[in-house]
């Protein structure tokens with residue numbers, strides 16, 4: 001391939017990365033599947049054999065969000081990154097999908113792993129954004145930062161039928177520049193020895 005073409009393709013790939021994206025993490029804009037996901041589970045997640053009447057998520061375009069390094073020394077995630085509103089986000093609005101690697105193996109070491117569903121009472125399906133994901137992987141938990149979360153994780157099926165995890169604003173608007181904060185849940189923190197264990201849910 002001619003040199004010029006290679007460099008312009010590289011430029012194109014890099015320009016898709018949001019600003020502050022870590023070079024060691026793959027930026028993805030749709031879910032990826034790990035080999036541990038059996039074909040039947042994948043087809044369940046993709047929605048090919050499911051009635052779509054219940055639990056559908058009405059999705060609009062992603063809100064504008066920015067990844068920012070936390071420079072406030074009193075912030076419990078000081079030195080790390082967080083997810084911030086790049087524009088005013090109205091109440092109860094879809095903010096962003098949580099993309100990552102969909103897997104059925106154990107990822108207890110990952111701090112970016114969310115539970116997507118549990119099938120037949122024994123197969124745990126997770127979304128792990130440790131090695132690959134989108135901006136949503138930078139959302140921090142509200143504990144030690146605010147009195148309560150201003151956003152929530154919502155799981156359900158999209159119009160396409162796919163089972164997905166998304167982040168939505170809560171009952172109040174999020175102002176431009178405010179940090180987007182969710183609750184990871186008490187059990188998330190309890191399963192990790194360090195970190196805040198208080199808070200309601």
Ligand SMILES: C[S@@+](CC[C@H](N)C(=O)[O-])C[C@H]1O[C@@H](n2cnc3c(N)ncnc32)[C@H](O)[C@@H]1O
Pocket residue numbers: 076077080081082111112137138139140141142143144145195196
């Ligand atoms: C999903 S990541 C969030 C993004 C992370 N701050 C980063 O820069 O990659 C989860 C990790 O963020 C940090 N974190 C998130 N919320 C926190 C909080 N309220 N207090 C302390 N650490 C927090 C913890 O290190 C946790 O393991």
